[in-house]
Amino acid sequence: MSEGQGPSLNRRTLLGAAAIAGVGIAGIGGFLFSEDRVGPWRLTARRMVDRLEATAGGRFPGYRRNHAKGVAVSGYFESNGNGTEVCRASVFRAGRYRLAGRFSLGGGNPQMPDDPTAPRGFGLQLFLPGGEQWRLGLINIPVFLDATPDDFYTRTLAFAPDPATGKPDPERMKQHVATHPATAAALQIIESGPHAPTFGSSSFYGLNAFRCTDDDGRTVPVRWHLEPEGPAPSTPPGALFDPLVSEIKKGPLRWTMVLVIGEPGDPTHDATKQWPAERRRIAVGTVVVDAVRTESGDNVQQVNFDPLVLPNGIAPSDDPLLQARSASYAESYRRRAAENGGAGAVNAEGAR
Amino acid sequence: MTDTTRFGVLARILHWLMAVAIVAMIFVGGSMVGSLGNYGRLLSIHKTLGLVILVLAVIRIVNRFRQRPPRRSDPLSRPERLVANGSEILMYALFLAQPLIGWCLVSASGIPIHILGGLRIPSIVPVDAGLYATLRTLHGLLAYVLLAAFTAHICAVLFHALILRDTLIRRMTFGGRRSPGR
Numbered sequence: 001m002s003e004g005q006g007p008s009l010n011r012r013t014l015l016g017a018a019a020i021a022g023v024g025i026a027g028i029g030g031f032l033f034s035e036d037r038v039g040p041w042r043l044t045a046r047r048m049v050d051r052l053e054a055t056a057g058g059r060f061p062g063y064r065r066n067h068a069k070g071v072a073v074s075g076y077f078e079s080n081g082n083g084t085e086v087c088r089a090s091v092f093r094a095g096r097y098r099l100a101g102r103f104s105l106g107g108g109n110p111q112m113p114d115d116p117t118a119p120r121g122f123g124l125q126l127f128l129p130g131g132e133q134w135r136l137g138l139i140n141i142p143v144f145l146d147a148t149p150d151d152f153y154t155r156t157l158a159f160a161p162d163p164a165t166g167k168p169d170p171e172r173m174k175q176h177v178a179t180h181p182a183t184a185a186a187l188q189i190i191e192s193g194p195h196a197p198t199f200g201s202s203s204f205y206g207l208n209a210f211r212c213t214d215d216d217g218r219t220v221p222v223r224w225h226l227e228p229e230g231p232a233p234s235t236p237p238g239a240l241f242d243p244l245v246s247e248i249k250k251g252p253l254r255w256t257m258v259l260v261i262g263e264p265g266d267p268t269h270d271a272t273k274q275w276p277a278e279r280r281r282i283a284v285g286t287v288v289v290d291a292v293r294t295e296s297g298d299n300v301q302q303v304n305f306d307p308l309v310l311p312n313g314i315a316p317s318d319d320p321l322l323q324a325r326s327a328s329y330a331e332s333y334r335r336r337a338a339e340n341g342g343a344g345a346v347n348a349e350g351a352r
Numbered sequence: 353m354t355d356t357t358r359f360g361v362l363a364r365i366l367h368w369l370m371a372v373a374i375v376a377m378i379f380v381g382g383s384m385v386g387s388l389g390n391y392g393r394l395l396s397i398h399k400t401l402g403l404v405i406l407v408l409a410v411i412r413i414v415n416r417f418r419q420r421p422p423r424r425s426d427p428l429s430r431p432e433r434l435v436a437n438g439s440e441i442l443m444y445a446l447f448l449a450q451p452l453i454g455w456c457l458v459s460a461s462g463i464p465i466h467i468l469g470g471l472r473i474p475s476i477v478p479v480d481a482g483l484y485a486t487l488r489t490l491h492g493l494l495a496y497v498l499l500a501a502f503t504a505h506i507c508a509v510l511f512h513a514l515i516l517r518d519t520l521i522r523r524m525t526f527g528g529r530r531s532p533g534r
Contacts, residue, residue, distance in 0.1 A: 309463050
């Protein structure tokens, strides 16, 4: 050393100490910032799931933080091969692929009544060759109510049931819709369509756009939905899960899977917007549901219907909801996987 | 002639590659929790980088056993040696444990593991939500331990370079090979 023995309290030493402290604080602080433990408020999966918990109307350990009430089904997807024209994913090659699924109602309360106006969910897990999977989270409306994760976050509170009345506050809903024109427009589209009385007669939509790539590397934007096959059942409306269970016990339920192919200029980043009605549609196969069971650890209770679990050939679009859904579903899964409970919100064996 | 005051070239290259990878990894991991916008993309990068770090860590540990580290210019006191050796072992253990726990937890979630570019990686434990929850919590806790160890390591090296003004940092750097600096 050139300047005497050991450290001495001179300017250089002080500057050195300051630099060391600065590096330490920048490292730890930077990480805490990246994790949203410090710094200005921002929307994260944690906050998203916190809000879903706060508006669920109770604490329900082990259950999904949204679409808590549900029943497990299984069956297969019969692919007709038509999808290979736009997508190289193995699922579109002609053949039969096993599936596990879950019908559900929106909301975080697994004991909610069968509200026919609640969003009906259909989660699907398709098992494909080579250990690939395709997971889909579909609901029974043609467009989503929110364009962005922030809109979803604020609407969840605005549309939440008031603990006093059990119903959402119409004034708050009106206020939210008035300040969110995309939500207002989406509501109009949803309300103008038919309202199917049962799960079996409902269409289910993927809502978000994705990108499909064919064997030659050409990529097109797509959206998908399921259309019920066969005549509408004569089951009376009112309850939803009992008729679903008895229908499946009588015979399989079927939906045609339809790919809608977008064209340049069609919005792929906004699930509140429809594509023009004349867009090309390809019927790619049939989803067949032939068994129903009470949800448990042996079936889909612990399956995360993450829409970003995709087979090779299908990729996410630029829709910000997709990334937010994936993050929030993972957070919900992390929480419920660490808790006891969550099984059997709908008793399929006991249903009439 | 080999420079006996320095780690071997391979050890030095691995050290700096991993330093960059692990800083990136810690912040990608933090952002996955702390932001919504790019979750899927960040997860893809996180899995890929995790695998890279695991491979580098294995090579590095094998190399560390094959080649003795250079002697320190100043003899360490007993407690100093304990801290130095202990932190080295802790960091090597975390470099191995974090990617392995991450690999196990995605395996336990039942989601097929794809890394950047679509390459599929096999699952290494059976699907089990309870196991997932435990490992996910552990992965998060160890991230803090790794962050603390990493930050302490950088601060200690800076302490040597800026305050003690010794030549410790030379053991891991390139260039300036003229004078051993004594």
